[in-house]
Amino acid sequence: MKYFSERIPATFVYAGVDLEANGLFAGTRGRQIAGRFGVIETVSFPRTEEWTSLVSTLEQALCLQHHRPSTLEGLAHYLHERTGGMIGSLSHLIRGAAIDVILDGTEKITRKTLEGVKLDRAAQTRKTKTAS
The missing domain is CATH 1.10.8 (Helicase, Ruva Protein; domain 3)
Structure with a gap:
């Protein structure tokens, strides 16, 4: 992920469940990844x-x-x-x-x-x- 984000001029969207709790941003590499990506949390659909x-x-x-x-x-x-x-x-x-x-x-x-x-x-x- 880090390699691609540094070398390819594109927007990457990664999706998953409990990414932060499951170690994606843990350790040295995780901190590097966290510095390059933003997290957008989703919520349930409102009753509208x-x-x-x-x-x-x-x-x-x-x-x-x-x-x-x-x-x-x-x-x-x-x-x-x-x-x-x-x-x-x-x-x-x-x-x-x-x-x-x-x-x-x-x-x-x-x-x-x-x-x-x-x-x-x-x-x-x-x-x-x-x-x-």
Whole structure:
């Protein structure tokens, strides 16, 4: 990383989880890297019109025979609460529900269907922390 950043006139974007806690910036080389890069921390998506629009966009991509348009859009508040506003968790939840309804033949997602989908580990951890 250091070699490329010194020799190539380009902008590099590196992404990861808990980079600082996992030693990227530790030691002599880590301090050198830290001196050349900025960290931009991400946060969960706020529950705004943009969230509802995101849910709507994901819903429009579904190709389910009996799914009613705007069902998920109407559940945007629930989906935000369930996923903590994390886009990856939202995608995982909707994709899991879609697979379930294709397999059971109903081909429509409801709140009950969504409640039956286990969330990813990160979303489960966030939910446990906010409930405490």
